[in-house]
Amino acid sequence: MTADLRDPGNLATVRTSGHGLLLRPWDPESDADVRAWLRGITDPEFCRWNTPLVPVTDFTGARDSLGARAARAREGSGVSFVIADAGSATTLGHIGVNDIRLRLGVAAIGYWVLPEARGRGVATRALKLVASWAFGELRLHRLELDHAVGHGASCRVAERCGFRYEGTMRGAIFESGRRDAFRDAHLHARLATDPEPDAP
Structure with missing residues (x-):
């Protein structure tokens, strides 16, 4: 599917596939999607490294969170994908292209993988797929991602996908479970002109 960026609703139904994965939009009307989203963002390993701006602790909050993401997709400012197995359609995790700034050609990437899907290269395959898309x-020029300092797994995913380490951002993200204290984050980025990384 080729996005028509003149249409503010163009990102709401985007799908793409490859590397054994299907990326499809999260559906806030689907109870299964809401349950998977809630499980992902309340998982202890996710919470160790991420503190969402708006806390989500229950089913209603998870549905509201997905609804807000769907609205951003309709506006063209971001798109959130379910990472699904291409064969079984089983939900494996999430990857999003956020804060899309078309004039500058820049966006930010975020991702997580459900516990049972870890160790299978899911994040690496999904990141390569979404970057290509x-x-x-979108004809973006630069994709950025950051992660808390010490999150070695996320760092390795970024580097395997051609997202070069660019430096440490001091006090850039919340400490785990807090909104009154901050920690450093590593910044990675990949340009459209960078060499394509090896296949996963």
Whole structure:
């Protein structure tokens, strides 16, 4: 699917596939999607490294969170994908292209994988797939991602996908479970002109 960026609703139904995965939009009307979203963002390993701006602790909050993401997709400012197995359609995790700034050609990437899907290269395959989509269909120039210092797994995913380490951002994100204290984050980025990384 080629995005028509003149249409503010163009990102709401985007799908892309490859590397054994299907990326499809989260559906706030689907109870299964809401349950998977809630499980993902309340998982202890996720919470160790991430503190969402708006806390989500229950089913209603999870549905509201997905509804807000769907609205951003309709506006064209971000798109949130379910990472699903291409064969079984089983939900494996999440990847999002956020804070899309079309004039500058820049966006930010975020991702997580459900516990039972970890250790299978899911995040690496999803990041390579979504980067190809963003550079190709959105014609973005730069994709950024950051992670808490010490999150070695996320760092390795970024580097395997051609997202170079660019430096440490001091006090850039919340401490785990807090909104009154901050910690450093590593910044990674990949340009459309960078070499394509090896296949997953």
